Amino acid sequence: MRKKIVAGNWKMNLDYNEGVSLFSEIVNMVKDERKGDQLAVICAPFIHLNSLAKLGGTDVAIGAQNIHNKESGAYTGEISAKMIKSVGVEYVILGHSERRQYQAESDELLAAKTKTALANDLKPIFCIGETLDERNNGSYYEVLKKQLVHGIFSLTEEDFRKVVIAYEPVWAIGTGLTASPEQAQDIHAFIRSEIEANYGFNVADDTTILYGGSCNPTNAASLFAQKDIDGGLIGGASLKSRDFTDIIKALNS
Numbered sequence: 001m002r003k004k005i006v007a008g009n010w011k012m013n014l015d016y017n018e019g020v021s022l023f024s025e026i027v028n029m030v031k032d033e034r035k036g037d038q039l040a041v042i043c044a045p046f047i048h049l050n051s052l053a054k055l056g057g058t059d060v061a062i063g064a065q066n067i068h069n070k071e072s073g074a075y076t077g078e079i080s081a082k083m084i085k086s087v088g089v090e091y092v093i094l095g096h097s098e099r100r101q102y103q104a105e106s107d108e109l110l111a112a113k114t115k116t117a118l119a120n121d122l123k124p125i126f127c128i129g130e131t132l133d134e135r136n137n138g139s140y141y142e143v144l145k146k147q148l149v150h151g152i153f154s155l156t157e158e159d160f161r162k163v164v165i166a167y168e169p170v171w172a173i174g175t176g177l178t179a180s181p182e183q184a185q186d187i188h189a190f191i192r193s194e195i196e197a198n199y200g201f202n203v204a205d206d207t208t209i210l211y212g213g214s215c216n217p218t219n220a221a222s223l224f225a226q227k228d229i230d231g232g233l234i235g236g237a238s239l240k241s242r243d244f245t246d247i248i249k250a251l252n253s
């Protein structure tokens, strides 16, 4: 059975004290709202991870927002999978469109990062999504399929089962424009059918597929009501404890 997850992505926000304070609020609020089979995750900047992992307990898991693809070595300024694992991190976001765009991360690099994450017992939250141009010119199914095939479809079934997929249309990220529940469901069903074609029905049925892109307390329930949407990857709204908790509540409605 697939897990329902609401993951917050703080991106490059919050200094150390602000992060610890927001996280403590979130932990307190989430423990009253989260049902047993649901999971809350906070993906924070590197400087927060060690402290948050100690505060999170069983109610909120911790994720990073990036790792290097190599295990270790002369890569000044980089952080390895083993380093974040050693402080208690469980998840790592890979393939976010902001890194694909601003750091020019290719599908091939992301495939390597995914393998490194898995080799270090981290669960990737692997993001895919189309730009507005690709949505408008109708090439989006092809674009999404390519991101899946080159990014994660060469994984063994055992490894693939540890991956969470996040569909994040680039045109909906931080714009206030959300994919309609029908648009999002259409893509989630497409992603699940591609997984089924590659790994079979049971794997597809067990894979958690999150929606991300201007998801907020007002629109979360209608998105999460769609049969192939298993939760959300939340940017802006994860920076407010009340909003993030209300989005978790929407998993129950």
Ligand SMILES: O=C[C@H](O)COP(=O)(O)O
Residues within 6 Å of the ligand: 009, 096, 168, 172, 173, 174, 175, 176, 212, 213, 214, 215, 233, 234, 235, 236, 237
């Ligand atoms: O990783 C999160 C997504 O990029 C969504 O961000 P947003 O909720 O601010 O649109």
